[in-house]
Amino acid sequence: MTQMPGTIKAAKMTDTKISARNVQVYYGDTHAIKDVNIEIGSRAVTAFIGPSGCGKSTFLRCLNRMNDTIDICRVEGNIDLDGEDIYDSRVDPVQLRAKVGMVFQKPNPFPKSIYDNIAYGPRIHGLVRKKAELDEIVASSLQKAGLWNEVKDRLDGPGTGLSGGQQQRLCIARAIAVSPEVILMDEPCSALDPIATAKVEELIDELRENFTIVIVTHSMQQAARVSQRTAFFHMGNLVEIGDTQDIFTNPVDKRTQDYITGRFG
Ligand SMILES: Nc1ncnc2c1ncn2[C@@H]1O[C@H](COP(=O)(O)OP(=O)(O)OP(=O)(O)O)[C@@H](O)[C@H]1O
Numbered sequence: 001m002t003q004m005p006g007t008i009k010a011a012k013m014t015d016t017k018i019s020a021r022n023v024q025v026y027y028g029d030t031h032a033i034k035d036v037n038i039e040i041g042s043r044a045v046t047a048f049i050g051p052s053g054c055g056k057s058t059f060l061r062c063l064n065r066m067n068d069t070i071d072i073c074r075v076e077g078n079i080d081l082d083g084e085d086i087y088d089s090r091v092d093p094v095q096l097r098a099k100v101g102m103v104f105q106k107p108n109p110f111p112k113s114i115y116d117n118i119a120y121g122p123r124i125h126g127l128v129r130k131k132a133e134l135d136e137i138v139a140s141s142l143q144k145a146g147l148w149n150e151v152k153d154r155l156d157g158p159g160t161g162l163s164g165g166q167q168q169r170l171c172i173a174r175a176i177a178v179s180p181e182v183i184l185m186d187e188p189c190s191a192l193d194p195i196a197t198a199k200v201e202e203l204i205d206e207l208r209e210n211f212t213i214v215i216v217t218h219s220m221q222q223a224a225r226v227s228q229r230t231a232f233f234h235m236g237n238l239v240e241i242g243d244t245q246d247i248f249t250n251p252v253d254k255r256t257q258d259y260i261t262g263r264f265g
Contacts, residue, residue: 013229014041017182017212018063023077025058025067032058034236036077040229045204045213047223047244050233051264056216059233060184063214064100065093081182098125101175105187107167109159109174114151117159117170118142121178137177144210145173146203165196172203176211183207185215189222201226220260224248232256 018040025033033055040046040063048056058067065086067073079086086096098121109117118138121127128134138155142148147169151162159170168188175183185204189197204213204226217223223230224244231241232251239253251257258264 013039014044016040017042017082018214019078019080019083020062021078023059023062023075023079025055025062025076026074027070028072032236033062036238038231038238038241040212040214042212043208043210044229045208045215045227046229046231046241047227048214048216048231048233049218049220049223049259050239051259052218054233055236056233057186059238060186060214060216063182063184064097064102065091066097066102068093095125098178099180100182100184101178101180102184102186103168103171103175103188106191107164107171109162109167109170111158111160113156114142114159114162114170115155117174118177121174125178127178141173141177142170144176144207145169146199146206147173163196165192165199168192168196168200169203172200172207176207180211182212182214185213187216187218190218197222220248232259234259 016039020036020038023033023036024031036059048060050056061067062075062079067075075087081100085091110120112120115138118141119134122134122137128137139148142151147166150166159167162170172183189200192200201222204215207213215226227244229241230244230247232239232247232255234255239255240247240251247256248260251260
């Protein structure tokens with residue numbers, strides 16, 4: 001069977017959750033993502049790795065239309081979530097971002113209480129009618145994010161009063177509170193110390209049972225620890241994607257090999 005250029009192997013992949021075809025991204029005249037084709041498996045962690053500026057974050061932001069918020073950014077091609085085109089004009093990007101949540105590099109809790117940080121999304125999306133229902137979502141989201149025991153006695157305290165690692169787990173709890181199907185994480189541990197990083201990595205491992213997770217990371221060790229599939233990007237191209245172990249032990253492309261052995265990046 002001939003493989004289309006840019007098509008990726010589907011080793012050990014779970015059911016496809018997101019399918020992207022011929023995706024191009026431009027910032028003005030800069031061609032940042034070049035004809036990317038990728039399938040992202042459901043209920044698994046996919047890591048995006050590659051040298052600085054290769055387009056990992058840009059491509060990640062395509063998956064919940066966060067690039068729509070950047071004026072000079074133009075996205076072409078097709079991205080389907082469960083077979084539905086997320087760039088269809090009938091899709092409301094705000095609703096899409098509830099389904100495809102995002103956690104950023106720097107923990108960014110709202111300047112509100114811990115409770116209100118979590119309650120915000122369910123309130124604005126009209127997911128609850130009664131205070132008891134909201135209490136339940138707040139508690140279960142914090143439990144799923146592994147933060148409940150640390151904050152249950154201080155839910156009225158400010159989210160910004162937590163440690164960096166706790167703030168990042170709060171942001172993950174906030175993303176979970178609107179029952180997303182996919183969680184995008186853009187270097188979620190880069191501002192955290194090793195202990196907080198380990199907690200977030202453990203959490204990612206637990207969350208993959210119920211969510212599809214895509215994580216951008218500069219740390220190859222982290223990609224190896226948390227992901228089942230790894231995609232290597234280079235200069236806007238998706239060079240290869242495969243089972244994480246294969247990518248790190250037996251990459252097909254010389255550029256991947258050079259990167260994982262530390263020859264550039
Ligand atoms: N808002 C923007 N405006 C203009 N150009 C941008 C913007 N964001 C990214 N770019 C350009 O797009 C290309 C890809 O950048 P991107 O941030 O996606 O790479 P990355 O692999 O995530 O990098 P890093 O690992 O350093 O975060 C780069 O050339 C970058 O300069």
